[in-house]
Amino acid sequence: xxxxEDLRLVQTRLTVLQNALVLVMVVxxxxxxxxxxxxxxxxxxxxxxxxxxxxxxAAPRGPLLDRRGRILVENRPSFNIVVRPEHVEDLDxxxxxxxxxxxxGEGQLRxxxxxxxxxFRPVVIRQDAPLEEVAALEARxxxxxxxxxxxxxxxxxxxxxxxxxxLGRVGEIQKAQLELEAFAAQKPGDLVGQAGVELQYNRSLxxxxxxxxxxxxxxxxxxxxxxxxxxxxxxxxxxxxxQELQVVAERAFxxxxxxxxxxxxxxxxxxxxxSIPAYDPNAFATGIDAALWQQLSRAPDTPLMNxxxxxxxxxxxxxxxxxxxxxxxERVVTPHSSFYCPGHxxxxxxxxxxxxxxxxxxxxxxxxLAQSCNVYFYQLGARLEIDRIxxxxxxxxxxxxxxxxxxxxxxxxxxxxxxxxxxHRAPWYAGETIxxxxxxxxxxxxxxxxxxxxxxxxxxxxLVRPHIVKAIGRAQRPDDPLDAPRLRPETIAAIRGGMCAxxxxxxxxxxxxxxxxxxxxxxxxxxxVASRVRQPTAHETLPHAWFVAFAPREQPQIAVAxxxxxxxxxxxxAAPVAREILAHFxxxxxxxxxxxxxx
Amino acid sequence: xxxxxxLLLNLDWVLLGxxxxxxxxGVAMVYSATFSGAHSGLYLKQASVAGxxxxxxxxxxxxxxxxxxxxxxxxxxxxAGLLVHVLLFGPRIAGTRRWFMLFGLQVQPxxxxxxxxxxxxxxxxxxxxxxxxxxxxxxxxxxxxxALMALIAAEPDLGTAxxxxxxxxxxxxxxxxxxxxVASLLIAGVVxxxxxWKYALRDYQKTRIYTFxxxxxxxxxxxxxxxxxQIAVGSGGFTGKGWKQGTQSxxxxxxxxxxxxxxxxxxxxxxxxxxxxxxALYLLVLWRALEAAQLARDRLGAFLAxxxxxxxxxxxxxxxxxxxxxxPVKGLPLPLLSYGGASLLSTWLSIGLVLxxxxxxxxx
Numbered sequence: 002x003x004x005x006e007d008l009r010l011v012q013t014r015l016t017v018l019q020n021a022l023v024l025v026m027v028v029x030x031x032x033x034x035x036x037x038x039x040x041x042x043x044x045x046x047x048x049x050x051x052x053x054x055x056x057x058x059a060a061p062r063g064p065l066l067d068r069r070g071r072i073l074v075e076n077r078p079s080f081n082i083v084v085r086p087e088h089v090e091d092l093d094x095x096x097x098x099x100x101x102x103x104x105x106g107e108g109q110l111r112x113x114x115x116x117x118x119x120x121f122r123p124v125v126i127r128q129d130a131p132l133e134e135v136a137a138l139e140a141r142x143x144x145x146x147x148x149x150x151x152x153x154x155x156x157x158x159x160x161x162x163x164x165x166x167x168l169g170r171v172g173e174i175q176k177a178q179l180e181l182e183a184f185a186a187q188k189p190g191d192l193v194g195q196a197g198v199e200l201q202y203n204r205s206l207x208x209x210x211x212x213x214x215x216x217x218x219x220x221x222x223x224x225x226x227x228x229x230x231x232x233x234x235x236x237x238x239x240x241x242x243x244q245e246l247q248v249v250a251e252r253a254f255x256x257x258x259x260x261x262x263x264x265x266x267x268x269x270x271x272x273x274x275x276s277i278p279a280y281d282p283n284a285f286a287t288g289i290d291a292a293l294w295q296q297l298s299r300a301p302d303t304p305l306m307n308x309x310x311x312x313x314x315x316x317x318x319x320x321x322x323x324x325x326x327x328x329x330x331e332r333v334v335t336p337h338s339s340f341y342c343p344g345h346x347x348x349x350x351x352x353x354x355x356x357x358x359x360x361x362x363x364x365x366x367x368x369x370l371a372q373s374c375n376v377y378f379y380q381l382g383a384r385l386e387i388d389r390i391x392x393x394x395x396x397x398x399x400x401x402x403x404x405x406x407x408x409x410x411x412x413x414x415x416x417x418x419x420x421x422x423x424x425h426r427a428p429w430y431a432g433e434t435i436x437x438x439x440x441x442x443x444x445x446x447x448x449x450x451x452x453x454x455x456x457x458x459x460x461x462x463x464l465v466r467p468h469i470v471k472a473i474g475r476a477q478r479p480d481d482p483l484d485a486p487r488l489r490p491e492t493i494a495a496i497r498g499g500m501c502a503x504x505x506x507x508x509x510x511x512x513x514x515x516x517x518x519x520x521x522x523x524x525x526x527x528x529x530v531a532s533r534v535r536q537p538t539a540h541e542t543l544p545h546a547w548f549v550a551f552a553p554r555e556q557p558q559i560a561v562a563x564x565x566x567x568x569x570x571x572x573x574x575a576a577p578v579a580r581e582i583l584a585h586f587x588x589x590x591x592x593x594x595x596x597x598x599x600x
Numbered sequence: 601x602x603x604x605x606x607l608l609l610n611l612d613w614v615l616l617g618x619x620x621x622x623x624x625x626g627v628a629m630v631y632s633a634t635f636s637g638a639h640s641g642l643y644l645k646q647a648s649v650a651g652x653x654x655x656x657x658x659x660x661x662x663x664x665x666x667x668x669x670x671x672x673x674x675x676x677x678x679x680a681g682l683l684v685h686v687l688l689f690g691p692r693i694a695g696t697r698r699w700f701m702l703f704g705l706q707v708q709p710x711x712x713x714x715x716x717x718x719x720x721x722x723x724x725x726x727x728x729x730x731x732x733x734x735x736x737x738x739x740x741x742x743x744x745x746x747a748l749m750a751l752i753a754a755e756p757d758l759g760t761a762x763x764x765x766x767x768x769x770x771x772x773x774x775x776x777x778x779x780x781x782v783a784s785l786l787i788a789g790v791v792x793x794x795x796x797w798k799y800a801l802r803d804y805q806k807t808r809i810y811t812f813x814x815x816x817x818x819x820x821x822x823x824x825x826x827x828x829x830q831i832a833v834g835s836g837g838f839t840g841k842g843w844k845q846g847t848q849s850x851x852x853x854x855x856x857x858x859x860x861x862x863x864x865x866x867x868x869x870x871x872x873x874x875x876x877x878x879x880a881l882y883l884l885v886l887w888r889a890l891e892a893a894q895l896a897r898d899r900l901g902a903f904l905a906x907x908x909x910x911x912x913x914x915x916x917x918x919x920x921x922x923x924x925x926x927x928p929v930k931g932l933p934l935p936l937l938s939y940g941g942a943s944l945l946s947t948w949l950s951i952g953l954v955l956x957x958x959x960x961x962x963x964x
Contacts, residue, residue, distance in 0.1 A: 010731065011774045011902045012894055018770065018906070019890045025917055026883045030876060032924045036834045037872040044834025051831065052847045218851040 053227065054217050060208035061154045063235030065168060065198060067244040068270070068471060074168055074199075076154040079287070080135045082127040086114055089147045099148060102141070103127060103134055128287040129155060156192075156199075156286045160244070162279040163251040166307035167242065167271070167407065167469055169197020170282035195285070197307070198238065198469060200408050205473055208235035236474030241270035246585055250275040253581035257574075259545075259565040260308035260448050262467075263582055266456035266551055266560040269465030269481065271405070273582065276308040310403075310410040313445040314564060317525030317571065318356075318373045318509075319547050320394075320440025322454060322496055325366055327393035328381040329492040336495035339365045342376035349432040353379050370499025371508035373524060375439050382438025387429055390437060391417035396487050398453045398464050399446050405467040413450055416443040441528050451549050452562035458496055459521075459551035459560050462486030497521055501554055504576075512576040513550055518587045521557075522550030522579065524571035527564075543567040548575035552583055559586050610959045611661075615888040618881050619936065619951050623650050623944070625878060626862065626937035632844045633858035633865045634939075642858060642939055649941040653948035660952035664960055668953075669900055672716075672723040676744070679716035682709035683751035698755050699942070708942035710752045710760045714911055715949050717748055717764055722903035725775040733777045735784065742768060758805070759918075759932035763911045765789075770910035771903045774893075809928050825855045830925040833867040840871030858939040860931055863923040878937075879920070886913050889951070892958035901957035908950040 036044065065074035082103065089095050092114070100107045105126065113126050127134065135150050156171045158164075172195040178184045183204060187193060194203035211232030216224040250261045250273040263272040280297055284290060297305050306312065316323075328334045344360035346353045355361065355375040361368065369377035382390065394400060400415030414420075416437060418429035436442035449467055456465055463484040471478055500521035503510040509524040525547030546568040551560040561579050568574030584590065627650065631643035660668075668675075686709050690697035699708040724741040745764050752761035773782060797806070832848035841847065846868035849857045857865050867875050886909055893905035912935050919934040921927045933940050935947040 006898050007731075008896075008899065008902060010776055011899060014774050015890055015894050015902070015906060018773075018910075019887060019894075022886055022890070022913060023883065025913075026879055029917065029920050029924070030879055032921075032926065033833065033867065033872055033875045033879075036830065036924060037836050037867065037875070038838050040834050041837040044831050045837065047831045048835035048847055051828075051853055052851050216851070218853075224851065 052216050054215050056213045056215055058211035058213060058229075058232045059154065060210050060232035061234050062156065062171070062192075063206040063208065063474075064237045066237055066239045067242050067247075068240065068272075069243070070239070071244045073158075073160060073164060073240060073242065073244060075157050075159070077157045079129040079153050079155040080132075081125045081151045081153050082130050082134065082138065083123045083125050083149050083151050084114060085123045085147050085149070095145075095147065099126070099145065102137055103130075125151075156282070158282045158286075160247065161281045161283060164242065164247050164274070165197075165279040165282050166276040166309070167197050167240075167274040168282065169199035169201075170195050170285040171199050172285050196305075197407060198240065201406055202238055202470060202473070206235040206238065209233040238470055239472040241265070241272065241469055241471045242274065243272050246273040246582065247275070249273075249585040250578075250582050251277065251279075253578040254565065257565050257568060258302055258308075259563070259568070259575075259578075260312060261561060261563045261578060261582060262309045262448050262452045263559055263561040263586070264452055264456055264465070264467055266459035266465065266557050269453070269456070269467045270471065271467055271469045272559065272586070274307075274309050274469070276306070276312075278302050278304040280304045307407070307409075308564070309448045310405060310407055311447070312564065313411055313413050313447055314545050314547075315442070315444060315527040316399075316440040316446045316451060317527040317544070317547050318375075318440055319451055319454075319523050319525035319549050319571075320437075320444060320446075321370060321373065321378050321525075322458065322500070322523055322549075323394050323397055323399065324378050324381050324385065324390060324438050325370065325496055325499070326397065326488055326492055327385055327390055329366075329495060330393065330488060331385060331389055333381060333384045334366065336366050336491070336498075339363045340369075340377050340380045342374050344376075346376045346379045346435075348379065348383060348435060349430075351432055351435075353435050366495055367499045367502055370496070370523065371502035371506055373503075373509050378438045379435050382434045383431070385434075385438075386431070387434045387437060388417050388419075390434070391415050391420075394444070397457060399444075399450050403447075403449050403453050403467050405449060406470055410449070411447060413446040414443060440525060448562045448564050451547070452560055455523075455549040455551050455562060456560040457487065458493060458500065459557035461490070462488040462493055497554065500551075504550070509570075509572040510548060510550070510576045512572060513548065513580040513583070515552065515580065515583055515587060515589050518552050518583070518589060519554040520550050520552040520580075520583060521554055522548055522576065524548055524576060526569065526571050529567065540567050543569050546574035547571040548579045550576075550579050550583065552587070559583065606962075607959050610961065612888055612892065612955055612958050615885060615892070615951065615955060615958075618884045618888070619948070622878070622881050622885065622936040623653075623948075625866070625881075626939075626944075628843070629862050629866050629869075629937060630858050630939045632846075632869060633849055633862065635844065636850060645941070646939055646944065649944050650948075652941075653945045656945060657948045657952035657955070660949055661956055661959065663956075665901060665904060665953060665956040666898075666960075668956075669719055669723045669726075669904065672719040675716035676720040676748075679709060679713040680748060680751065682707070683713060683748065685709070687751065687754055696755050696757065698757055706941065710755065710757055711942040711946035713748055713752065714760070714763055714767070715908070715946055715953070717745055718767055718904060718907040718911065718950070718953070721745060721768060721771045722900055722907055725771050725903050726898070726900035728775060731776055733772065733775055733781070735781045738768075738772050738775075738777055738781070742772075756802070757931065759930040763914055763932075766910040766914040767907045771907045774903055774906055775899070808930075825861070825929050826925045828853045828855065829861055829864045829923050832861075832864040833924060836868040836871045836875075838872045840867075840869050840874055843869050845869060856931075860919065860929075860933055860938060861923060862937045862939065863920055863934050866937070867923065882916050885951070886916070889954045892954045895961050896957050897961045901961070905954045905957045908954055912947065912950060 061076050064072060067073050096107050096110050100110050110126060114124055138150060171192045174184060174187050174191045174193045194200035211230045213226055214228040215226055218224055254277050258277055260276040262274045264270060265272060284293055342355055342361040342364050344355050344358050356373055361372055361374045364374045364377050394415040400413055402410040402412050421427060421429045433442055437444050453467055457463060463486055466481045500523055501519060502508045504513050504520045504522045510522040513520050513522050526544040527547060528544050529542060546565040548571045549562045551557040561582055563575040563579045565574045627643050627647050630646050634640055634642045686697055686700050690700040699706045721741055728737060745768050749761045749764045832854050846865060848854050848868050849865040854861050854864050866878060889905060889909040893902045896902040896905060915932055915935050918927060919932055922929055933943040
């Protein structure tokens with residue numbers, strides 16, 4: 002054993018190591034200085050962000066009530082089964098166990114879990130889950146720490162399809178809508194109004210969501226609540242609709258396609274609004290079912306369309322009210338002027354037929370309206386010419402939206418010589434005026450516009466603004482400024498007389514007669530322009546049947562417009578529908594009246 | 601027990617005191633990290649293991665390190681035997697075999713292997729009577745250590761396996777390995793790492809390295825630990841959130857918070873001041889340990905103390921750097937602070953050996 006070892010090299014190198022160690026430790030201290038002191042503030046914010054979470058409290062959507070406070074739309078609680086995937090350790094295991102419990106295919110479940118924008122966003126794997134599933138899951142809470150049940154209010158429509166178009170529906174907000182100012186407060190996934198009143202009044206119906214500020218642990222579970230902001234519930238909306246009348250109107254169609262609208266002629270309040278075919282808005286309550294949506298939006302009978310405000314049809318003989326008003330106001334005729342009807346009129350090198358081939362003989366305005374004599378109105382049309390007809394049609398509310406508080410109302414069309422030049426680059430032919438004079442040709446209207454026209458005759462010449470919402474919460478809708486009468490009293494009286502005869506004096510609308518209530522109306526049939534796409538069926542070549550009416554004759558309380566698609570004559574097909582609505586409204590027996598004349 | 605009064609006079613009380621202080625801080629942090637959870641009694645277990653470790657240290661002190669080194673080969677073979685045993689018969693937990701049960705106690709051979717390896721390497725190098733060593737001279741001890749490394753890496757426990765690299769390098773350096781040879785060893789290491797990356801690393805290990813380079817790749821996976829640890833450290837600020845008050849650790853955002861990430865808890869709850877204090881304690885421990893090597897009466901003592909210090913220093917620096925997000929996450933405990941009996945015991949034994957070297961610098 003050596004007594005002495007040379008340790009000089011060892012000691013030199015140890016000194017180097019010692020100094021290196023000090024250097025490394027100083028560098029580490031510097032790193033912690035940087036993390037904790039220099040960047041401490043931003044890491045504090047991150048830690049705070051980690052531990053606190055703002056959870057929204059959904060404000061329940063306001064219910065919709067009818068004019069007497071009966072529920073039209075309400076909320077019901079539903080249960081969503083939600084997975085918070087960021088905490089799941091063994092996804093395969095969870096998919097297997099959850100799939101077995103909820104009887105969801107593993108592939109479908111996996112797809113749902115994969116289809117998410119952010120790993121931190123909870124995934125809804127079952128909407129509106131049945132109670133037994135919720136109970137089964139609650140009983141196994143500990144086995145599924147990352148699965149929870151959220152209570153979500155869902156829209157419920159007790160009337161189902163009976164008021165689908167006016168009430169509308171809710172659905173998940175669409176990408177394009179997110180950019181609109183009306184949906185500025187919304188985020189993806191929100192349920193918003195997508196049609197009808199639900200869309201038009203979406204903002205006030207939604208109320209304002211509240212929020213809870215929570216401390217959560219790393220598994221996202223709530224530890225304590227730091228602050229709470231209560232939601233502001235959406236206010237209830239009182240509609241002008243009458244629930245019973247609405248159901249009656251829908252039933253009166255017996256499944257035929259068409260639409261009906263009833264309003265208060267004095268105020269423009271919509272009492273009932275039906276469009277058929279319809280759909281059940283409950284089917285959309287949990288969001289859009291893609292297959293159902295495809296089916297509804299592609300159906301040839303357009304169930305998503307609200308025919309009352311979006312169906313544009315030729316007004317047929319109902320337009321004679323407009324032509325009569327124009328002629329009286331322009332003093333082209335007096336109420337006592339008569340024309341001779343031989344069953345046709347040869348004018349502008351064409352023979353125009355009357356609806357009665359053997360002619361009505363000498364007819365005054367009264368009889369011409371009652372019997373819907375075409376020749377009489379050919380004469381008026383020829384004397385008025387198109388531009389005066391167009392001016393009066395527009396004064397009486399046609400050719401422009403009626404301004405109802407529902408989305409996507411269409412304007413119809415009132416042709417004029419200027420319109421023809423600008424759209425067809427061709428001059429107006431006088432012969433076209435003859436067609437327009439009986440409501441055929443280019444002129445189109447919506448049922449709502451004709452109901453408003455009827456209300457104008459009923460209320461003494463004023464145009465009302467049709468509306469469907471009476472009050473938001475406790476705030477009543479302010480009354481509209483009263484419109485100045487657009488027709489002279491004599492004009493109104495003459496037209497009312499004619500319309501009364503239509504129903505009560507062996508006229509074309511006798512099927513609308515009501516016991517002890519004097520109904521005034523006008524029939525019409527709207528000739529169908531053949532589709533260029535495919536050969537129409539025999540049914541599709543039938544004209545649309547129109548009937549408009551108001552009642553009673555003195556101080557009218559209701560005005561209605563009814564259109565039954567491809568149903569033939571207005572008196573036969575549409576007047577009975579109007580009658581059922583009126584019978585219910587006046588609490589009269591529904592039994593049909595005795596025939597007065599052959600049709 | 602052959603500890604006479606003269607030996608006690610030469611005991612490094614500063615090193616012993618700093619070791620005790622760090623152990624106590626460790627128990628306190630383990631308490632803070634676990635008191636609210638299902639394993640709230642872990643700090644008691646840690647404290648009692650510390651007591652056992654102190655007894656173990658006393659045992660190590662009582663025997664002259666030269667007599668221990670004489671049996672280095674026995675220790676080496678025993679360690680290798682235990683490592684083979686655990687690979688063959690140890691329970692498989694989370695894909696690894698790292699310990700086995702013996703008389704109701706968990707035995708983790710890789711921790712003891714580090715101490716055995718230090719004794720073995722110090723002994724082998726001390727007997728080389730050359731002023732300067734080339735690569736050929738270090739081949740034999742190098743291969744012997746590589747064999748232990750391979751056994752530990754096979755568990756797999758790459759972190760602990762890698763601890764033998766600083767052990768070998770430090771002793772070889774002190775023994776006179778030419779700097780040129782050190783450089784070529786480092787180059788060889790890089791090449792080996794490249795080959796290992798291609799053929800030996802498991803996918804989860806590669807993922808860890810990828811996500812270290814870009815934590816946002818997998819915010820809930822390996823990158824999550826780094827991000828959450830940095831948030832914990834940074835949000836501690838200058839003075840910390842207070843003992844038991846760290847939101848990151850108490851609400852469970854920190855993974856492995858009482859083991860590998862105990863330093864995050866410390867940084868969050870005691871702030872930069874606490875970090876500075878603990879780093880200063882570690883520097884004191886390591887500095888005094890190297891001083892023991894400086895003062896050693898022979899090459900064996902210097903090599904032994906320096907080699908053990910190198911292992912400790914590597915673990916401290918790597919763990920603290922990992923907590924700060926500077927290096928990839930590896931399952932490497934922080935000596936004295938992290939919860940874990942085997943690590944605490946082997947650290948106390950290592951420091952016992954260092955004390956032993958210093959204590960017997962004048963003895964014959």
